[in-house]
Amino acid sequence: MTRALTILSVLAGWSLLGVLAVGLLAMLRPLEGIRGYLEKITMGVRAIEQETMPLGAQVDALAGALGAAAGPVGATARHLDAAARDLDAAVAALRKG
Numbered sequence: 001m002t003r004a005l006t007i008l009s010v011l012a013g014w015s016l017l018g019v020l021a022v023g024l025l026a027m028l029r030p031l032e033g034i035r036g037y038l039e040k041i042t043m044g045v046r047a048i049e050q051e052t053m054p055l056g057a058q059v060d061a062l063a064g065a066l067g068a069a070a071g072p073v074g075a076t077a078r079h080l081d082a083a084a085r086d087l088d089a090a091v092a093a094l095r096k097g
């Protein structure tokens with residue numbers, strides 16, 4: 001009786017290992033597909049990095065130019081606001097008259 005239970009236990013253990021192996025092999029193919037996609041994404045990111053690397057040196061100059069343009073753009077916005085108020089007043093006066 002003990003021998004039969006031992007044999008059944010060993011067979012159950014080997015069956016469990018077999019099922020685990022089959023399950024792991026079934027997951028292997030989708031994981032390899034995901035790995036392929038991740039490799040493509042990595043290559044794309046590296047290509048973008050290489051293409052945009054020359055822009056790094058120009059960022060400081062661009063930031064300075066944009067900072068210098070902020071003042072005149074703000075003044076222009078204030079003048080446009082004043083003109084809009086004047087036009088609104090003119091339209092209101094024309095509607096009354």
